[in-house]
Amino acid sequence: xxxxxxxPSTLSASVGDRVTITCRASQSISTYLNWFQQKxxxxxxxxxxxxxxxxxxxxxxxxxxxxxxxxxxxxxxLQPEDFATYYCQQTYTTPQTFGQGTKVEIK
Amino acid sequence: EVQLVQSGAEVKKPGESLKIxxxxxxxxFSNYWIGWVRQMPGKGLEWMGIxxxxxxxxxxxxxxxxxxTISADKSNNTAYLQWSSLRAxxxxxxxxxxxxxxxxxxxxxxxxxxxxxxxxxxxx
Numbered sequence: 001x002x003x004x005x006x007x008p009s010t011l012s013a014s015v016g017d018r019v020t021i022t023c024r025a026s027q028s029i030s031t032y033l034n035w036f037q038q039k040x041x042x043x044x045x046x047x048x049x050x051x052x053x054x055x056x057x058x059x060x061x062x063x064x065x066x067x068x069x070x071x072x073x074x075x076x077x078l079q080p081e082d083f084a085t086y087y088c089q090q091t092y093t094t095p096q097t098f099g100q101g102t103k104v105e106i107k
Numbered sequence: 108e109v110q111l112v113q114s115g116a117e118v119k120k121p122g123e124s125l126k127i128x129x130x131x132x133x134x135x136f137s138n139y140w141i142g143w144v145r146q147m148p149g150k151g152l153e154w155m156g157i158x159x160x161x162x163x164x165x166x167x168x169x170x171x172x173x174x175x176t177i178s179a180d181k182s183n184n185t186a187y188l189q190w191s192s193l194r195a196x197x198x199x200x201x202x203x204x205x206x207x208x209x210x211x212x213x214x215x216x217x218x219x220x221x222x223x224x225x226x227x228x229x230x231x
Contacts, residue, residue: 001169031214036152043202043221044144044152050214087152091216095168096142098152 002026002090006099012107019075021102023088028068032092035064035073038101039084047086048073078104109133111141111203111222118228119193126189127225129203136184137161140206142218143177143188147199157206158186193229200224 003026013019023033031051036044046055048064051071061076075082083106088099114128129141143155156167160179167177179186186203202225204218 032216033214034217038152043224044204044218045221046217046219049207049217049219053214055219089152089154089218094154094157094166095170096154096157096216098144098154101151 001095002029002093002097004088004090004097004099006086006088006102008102009100010103010105012105013078014107015078015080017078017107019078019082019104021073021086021088021104023066023071023073023099025069025071025090025092029090029092031067032090033064033066033071034089034091035062036087036089037082037084038087044087075104109205109220111205111220113201113203113222113225116226116228118230120231121193121195121229123193123229124189124191125193125227126187127201127227129186129188129222131184131186131205134205137181140208141179141186142204142206143175143186144202144204144218145171145199146202146224155188155201160184160186193227195229195231197227198229200226 005024033051035048038044052064063074085101085103137160140157142157145153155171156177158165158177160181176189203222205220207219209215
């Protein structure tokens, strides 16, 4: 299985901050990397697919980059509704593994 | 509107069987893979497997192979996840999601529409 490692596990930030979450794959996955946001009690919501493509309806403050083994999710200016847990997922091969999650908390 | 609607919460005893469902609407159900994802209490997301309702082609994560059965009925636009003998460790929320997959386009493989989740509680 391909292992996905996110850092940090927890991130404390303030409204308006620029936030970056990283995701590293245990082997090259090209751009088969997606990012999800999950709020408590809710299903995950797709933010970014194919490493850098913004899903329809997702605010433009979210962006993704990377290829191969190293990827980043950036929130350019953190908003109150962005406090949530974020997961990366590789879809290069099955099983399509997720990272362990990064919880973005209010500082 | 494209949506996946999952069956309701379940409370079961260890050793009992269970089949939960995920019904799609607003799109051609047979032509999109459906995936299942587990989330244990307070934990992260785990990919369990996927099924193509058009021909019931199914892929499992090795972690879940033999532990669950994924199936689909394209005539009812419904995918299923079932257990023959539940354990307390199966207590979790189970999500279904539609897979967008473009086989000839690099990187285009993602779950874009999710069900609301099924809470399964297994306790004696």
